Amino acid sequence: MIFELLHAPYASEYGEALLPLATCKEQLKVDITDDDDLIAILRDAALEFVEQYCSLRLKETAGLIWKAERFPCVGQSIKLGVGPVSAITAIEWLDGDGATVNGTLSDYRLGLHNEVLPAIGGSWPSNVGGGVQITFTAGYADDAAPSSLLQAARMFLGHLYMFREAVTDRGTEAEVPFGVRQLCSRFRGVVI
Known part of the structure; x- marks a missing residue:
């Protein structure tokens, strides 16, 4: 059956509730505030990737x-x-x-x-x-999102932050890190 699932935009506090900026900066080993906006955008992109990859919502x-x-x-x-x-x-x-x-x-x-x-x-x-x-x-109720999926989002955030200027479609810069896929794999639906 052909269907459409309309994309519901994230509330502004969605990413912050799941992965606070301070946690993200700790993961990235960033002490300065100059990149806070960039880190928040990349965090939201990483969360969105994990959610779409697994067909779920990490927050209700x-x-x-x-x-x-x-x-x-x-x-x-x-x-x-x-x-x-x-x-x-x-x-x-x-x-x-x-x-x-x-x-x-x-x-x-x-x-x-x-x-x-x-x-x-x-x-x-x-x-x-x-x-x-x-x-x-x-979506998962408050504080019930699986820790492995949150860790996958943190790892992907690190990848996005490190390769934020990458434009190649070949090589490691463009690939989703293996560990991210592994952490997400058990949450993906089986397609027959």
């Missing part, structure tokens, strides 16, 4: 939106593409006449693998004219 984020043109076939689930999902806040679609239909949340359930399914005994709506949209909350 409300208002994420999944969109598609239709519901899946009978017996299939909707994989939201990011996790861990803690709540579905809205499901809506367009009916055959183009009017918005707000689904009843009790008609759906959250599966084990960041997926939405019809309630037991239920089915997906059949009068869908398009525009399926699910609004949800995903």
